[in-house]
Amino acid sequence: MKSVAILVFPGFQILDLAAIAAFELANASLERPFYKVELLSVDGGMVPSSSGVCVASKRLSTTMFDTLVMTGSLTIGPTPERLCRYLRSRKRSARRIASICTGAFGLADAGILDGRMVTTHWAFANELQKRHPLVKLMPDRIFIHDGQVWTSAGMTAGIDLMLALVEDDLGVDVARLVAKKMVVYHRRAGGQSQFSALLELEPKSDRIQQTLAHARANLRDPLSVEDLAEVAHLSPRQFSRAFKSETGQSPAHAIENLRVEAAREMIDAGNLALSVIAEESGFGDPERMRRAFLRSLGHPPQSMRRMARQNAAVQPGA
Numbered sequence: 001m002k003s004v005a006i007l008v009f010p011g012f013q014i015l016d017l018a019a020i021a022a023f024e025l026a027n028a029s030l031e032r033p034f035y036k037v038e039l040l041s042v043d044g045g046m047v048p049s050s051s052g053v054c055v056a057s058k059r060l061s062t063t064m065f066d067t068l069v070m071t072g073s074l075t076i077g078p079t080p081e082r083l084c085r086y087l088r089s090r091k092r093s094a095r096r097i098a099s100i101c102t103g104a105f106g107l108a109d110a111g112i113l114d115g116r117m118v119t120t121h122w123a124f125a126n127e128l129q130k131r132h133p134l135v136k137l138m139p140d141r142i143f144i145h146d147g148q149v150w151t152s153a154g155m156t157a158g159i160d161l162m163l164a165l166v167e168d169d170l171g172v173d174v175a176r177l178v179a180k181k182m183v184v185y186h187r188r189a190g191g192q193s194q195f196s197a198l199l200e201l202e203p204k205s206d207r208i209q210q211t212l213a214h215a216r217a218n219l220r221d222p223l224s225v226e227d228l229a230e231v232a233h234l235s236p237r238q239f240s241r242a243f244k245s246e247t248g249q250s251p252a253h254a255i256e257n258l259r260v261e262a263a264r265e266m267i268d269a270g271n272l273a274l275s276v277i278a279e280e281s282g283f284g285d286p287e288r289m290r291r292a293f294l295r296s297l298g299h300p301p302q303s304m305r306r307m308a309r310q311n312a313a314v315q316p317g318a
Contacts, residue, residue, distance in 0.1 A: 002169065004037045005065040007106070008057055009073070009083070014049035015155055016071040016100045018182075022162035025178045026170060034170070038065075042082050050074050060086045064093050067165065072101030072154065076124060079109035087112060091148075098150040098165065100158035107149070108132040117146040121154030138307070159184060201247040201254055207232050208246050211239075215255055219262055219282035223255050259283055260296045267305050274301050 004023055006016075023035040041047045044059030050073060060082065068090055087110035091097065099107050104120040105128060107113050114134040119125075125139035138144055143152035143161040152161035159182065167175035203209045211232045215223050228251055229239035243251050263281040266272055274286050283289035290300045297304065 001033055002035050002066045003064070004035055004067045004069065005040045005063075006037060006069045006071065007083070007103075008039055008041050008047045008049075008055060008071050009080070010048055011050050011073045011075065011077075012047070012071040013073055013101060013155075014051050014053055014055075016069075016103070016158050017055070018156075018159050019069055019100065019162045021182060022159065022166055022178055025181045026166045026174060029174055029177045029181070030170070042080055042086075065090065066094065067096045067098065068094050070097075070099040070103035070106045072099065072103040072105075072121070074102075076102055076105055076127060079106045084110040094148070096148050096150060096165065098152075098161060100152050100161060101154040104128060104151050105131070107151070108135055112149060113151075116149050117144055118149070118151040119144045119153055120151065123154070156184075201249065203243075203246045205242070205246060207234070208243060211243075212254070212258075216258055216262075219255075219259050220280065221282070223282065225251050228255075255282075256292050257296060259289075260292050263289060263293075263301065264297070264304060267301060274305070277301070 004019075006019055008017075020037050023037050027033050027035055039047075039055055039057040040060055041057040042060055044057055046054040047057050048054045068087070070087070083106065087097070087107065091112055097107065097112060099118075099120075101121045102124050104113065104118055105124075108118075108128060108131065113132060115136065117136045117138055118128075119138045119141040120128050122139055125137060128135060129137045129139075136146075141153065142157045143150065143164060145164070150161060150165065152158050163175050163179055163184075166178055201212060203212060211228050214231045215228065221227065225236045225240055228243075229236040232239050232242075234242065240251060243249075243254070247254060249257075259281045263277050263283065266277045266280065267274075272280075274289070278284060278286045278289040281289070283292065286301070293299060293301050293304065299307075
């Protein structure tokens with residue numbers, strides 16, 4: 001049986017406890033207890049989450065655990081020294097040490113992330129890098145695995161991380177079954193971006209939503225304002241005004257971001273030539289794609305490919 005300790009503290013984000021459901025449902029899927037999960041805190045007893053809901057925990061002890069999971073919070077404070085000492089003392093005995101969201105700050109404060117490739121919630125990435133310059137931060141990842149250390153982005157990305165841990169232990173079929181029981185899409189790949197161009201646009205009307213869906217499905221087409229306006233059943237002038245009013249972006253800017261996102265996904269997914277990716281994503285040629293990447297991401301496609309390969313090299317099964 002694999003023992004799992006989930007570390008909580010006053011003000012922890014209660015959504016991180018979704019980790020328990022992943023392990024519980026893995027046990028149910030196997031019809032036998034494979035995981036035993038305990039909640040730990042510095043002093044034990046009832047620990048309040050940021051929402052005010054309290055959970056019961058056991059006090060830190062000398063008990064050995066296979067996997068340690070550090071939860072995060074909505075605000076970043078100093079990690080208690082007793083907790084840092086505990087994490088350092090368990091670094092050798094635990095097979096895996098993981099963090100969800102800003103739990104990465106706790107691991108970093110304990111010195112566990114120095115020299116490691118890690119991620120965290122996008123809103124706190126710069127602060128993590130500032131406080132811990134030895135960390136190799138990958139701020140645009142859902143989760144990442146470097147040796148015994150696993151870290152995830154914020155909120156629901158912790159579920160993707162837990163499904164990855166289950167897959168690491170029990171295989172893809174069990175992880176897929178657990179994801180199905182949790183009613184979530186089978187876990188997102190660790191290299192997937194934390195951001196979504198469509199989500200950022202947040203169009204209000206069905207007309208603009210449908211136009212964007214059409215654009216996302218037809219990125220190889222020219223997608224001029226006239227083309228998009230025809231899909232929306234508006235004149236080009238009406239469409240441009242409505243689009244900018246609902247999304248805060250011009251149609252051209254939005255389409256470029258959609259193409260960058262699609263190209264980024266293809267770069268992360270495999271070894272297609274950049275010229276092929278440029279064609280498939282609608283840029284037409286690599287130079288046009290390079291300029292768009294620099295505007296949107298601050299890095300050229302070649303750099304993103306190197307980072308994707310580095311990430312793949314430390315992921316399970318690589």
